[in-house]
Amino acid sequence: MAEVKSRIRTLHTMLTDKEISCKELTETYLRSIAEVNKNLNAYVNVTEDVALTTAEKIDKQIASGENLPLLAGIPMTLKDNISTNGIETTCCSKILQGYKPIYNATVWNILQNNGAVLLGKTNMDEFAMGSSCETSCFGGAKNPHNLGYVAGGSSGGVASAVGGNIAVYGLGSDTGGSIRQPASFCGIVGLKPTYGSVSRYGLIAYASGFDQIGPITTTVEDTAIVYDTISEYDIMDSTSQGNKGVKTLDTLRNDIKGMKIGIAKEYLEGIREDVKEAILNACKVYESLGAEIVYFDLPALKYSLPVYYILACAEASSNLGRYDGIRYGYKTPSYRDVNDMICKTRSEGFGSEVKRRIMLGTYVLSAGYYDAYYKKAQNLRGTIVREFKNAFEKVDVILAPTVPMTAFETGKAVSDPIETYLTDICTVPINIAGLPAVSVPCGFDGKGMPIGMQLIGKNFDEAKILNVAWQYENVTHDTMFRSAEMGVKS
Numbered sequence: 315m316a317e318v319k320s321r322i323r324t325l326h327t328m329l330t331d332k333e334i335s336c337k338e339l340t341e342t343y344l345r346s347i348a349e350v351n352k353n354l355n356a357y358v359n360v361t362e363d364v365a366l367t368t369a370e371k372i373d374k375q376i377a378s379g380e381n382l383p384l385l386a387g388i389p390m391t392l393k394d395n396i397s398t399n400g401i402e403t404t405c406c407s408k409i410l411q412g413y414k415p416i417y418n419a420t421v422w423n424i425l426q427n428n429g430a431v432l433l434g435k436t437n438m439d440e441f442a443m444g445s446s447c448e449t450s451c452f453g454g455a456k457n458p459h460n461l462g463y464v465a466g467g468s469s470g471g472v473a474s475a476v477g478g479n480i481a482v483y484g485l486g487s488d489t490g491g492s493i494r495q496p497a498s499f500c501g502i503v504g505l506k507p508t509y510g511s512v513s514r515y516g517l518i519a520y521a522s523g524f525d526q527i528g529p530i531t532t533t534v535e536d537t538a539i540v541y542d543t544i545s546e547y548d549i550m551d552s553t554s555q556g557n558k559g560v561k562t563l564d565t566l567r568n569d570i571k572g573m574k575i576g577i578a579k580e581y582l583e584g585i586r587e588d589v590k591e592a593i594l595n596a597c598k599v600y601e602s603l604g605a606e607i608v609y610f611d612l613p614a615l616k617y618s619l620p621v622y623y624i625l626a627c628a629e630a631s632s633n634l635g636r637y638d639g640i641r642y643g644y645k646t647p648s649y650r651d652v653n654d655m656i657c658k659t660r661s662e663g664f665g666s667e668v669k670r671r672i673m674l675g676t677y678v679l680s681a682g683y684y685d686a687y688y689k690k691a692q693n694l695r696g697t698i699v700r701e702f703k704n705a706f707e708k709v710d711v712i713l714a715p716t717v718p719m720t721a722f723e724t725g726k727a728v729s730d731p732i733e734t735y736l737t738d739i740c741t742v743p744i745n746i747a748g749l750p751a752v753s754v755p756c757g758f759d760g761k762g763m764p765i766g767m768q769l770i771g772k773n774f775d776e777a778k779i780l781n782v783a784w785q786y787e788n789v790t791h792d793t794m795f796r797s798a799e800m801g802v803k804s
């Protein structure tokens with residue numbers, strides 16, 4: 315059986331063999347965006363000039379025979395909360411419309427140094443708060459497998475663009491599932507790295523103690539290539555640790571015989587039957603590859619949602635205090651005094667989901683309620699961290715569903731936002747514990763919508779989870795990956 319083809323490697327070879335020029339490749343993607351984006355609503359800002367200027371530079375480097383990194387000349391996208399110097403960065407919020415950062419996020423500096431071709435900035439839930447991309451002030455991104463369904467969120471635009479092949483890969487951010495959930499909904503791969511391994515400098519904060527930037531790609535190898543590139547130590551981020559010298563690509567194809575793959579029983583409770591079946595089928599695949607399935611308990615899982623929503627909202631209420639109409643973006647046109655100006659700017663500039671979370675966060679931090687909510691949630695966070703730690707004494711990686719269901723129909727999350735919080739149950743524990751997890755496609759539901767599973771590792775064990783993910787993808791790719799039949803034909 316032929317190996318899964320890395321899209322990045324294939325294009326890299328085509329570029330360096332001069333089968334196609336970087337300008338032609340970029341123009342092909344830009345044409346496809348012009349055609350498909352009106353349906354997908356994946357891009358909120360197409361940076362054609364930036365893309366073509368880089369493409370010309372890369373073509374010159376190829377002509378002069380320079381040795382180029384794998385990502386050079388590859389057309390990609392960034393979620394619109396990753397700061398790009400001189401390029402509008404809005405977090406898909408009215409309050410940041412027109413805001414052009416005066417510096418680059420570290421990840422974007424790294425990618426630029428690697429010759430990445432930025433096609434544009436992609437859609438997201440406002441300030442990354444949501445699971446459907448529909449809290450975006452630009453309207454939600456659609457699922458490339460069926461336009462009647464959401465792409466997921468909050469990095470819905472990146473997943474829609476990569477799944478619909480109007481970008482080869484993209485960077486999203488994940489605070490409670492925002493890389494993995496949309497990747498799962500769109501039938502592609504998404505990695506939430508260990509907290510601290512990828513610099514958050516220049517990522518507009520939602521909840522700084524949880525936020526991580528990571529890749530969304532079509533294959534595990536592409537994820538490994540992008541992760542290895544962006545996971546550098548960064549002096550500009552006080553929580554940065556880099557990847558500790560580990561290159562995930564080196565061990566991607568390792569044998570997994572004898573490896574222990576853990577399943578927490580609690581992770582299989584209350585999830586949809588077809589999703590459960592897909593996970594159990596994945597266990598069989600792993601057994602056939604020589605791995606051992608080990609069941610264990612994770613009783614604290616039930617506290618994850620309240621812990622996440624208390625702590626993330628508390629951090630958000632503090633982080634979003636800076637939008638006061640003075641320093642960035644939107645300012646109300648008429649006001650009496652400075653208090654009135656700030657109040658009106660925030661009331662008019664933020665959408666209702668963001669306001670709900672700022673209020674909730676302010677409440678749990680307020681003098682009379684701090685002990686009852688915030689402190690309790692912090693203590694429980696410790697319990698969740700410990701339970702994962704204990705589990706990793708018995709198993710190498712943990713296998714779990716990414717989402718308890720598949721993509722929802724458009725409009726459903728907006729009509730019942732609280733109900734959609736429940737769908738974050740499988741992803742938020744990982745952010746609470748700071749662990750790395752990758753979502754890979756593992757099946758389809760009766761309507762043809764993709765199902766995803768996540769492989770969770772110990773801190774800084776990205777190499778192991780990507781190795782285990784690659785082995786699964788390698789034997790199932792032909793059945794588990796379906797091209798969304800739009801965008802650039804590969």
Ligand code: GLN
Nearest residue numbers: 442444488489490491492
């Ligand atoms: N869906 C989760 C939320 O609404 C996670 C969002 C995220 O990871 N940015 O908070």
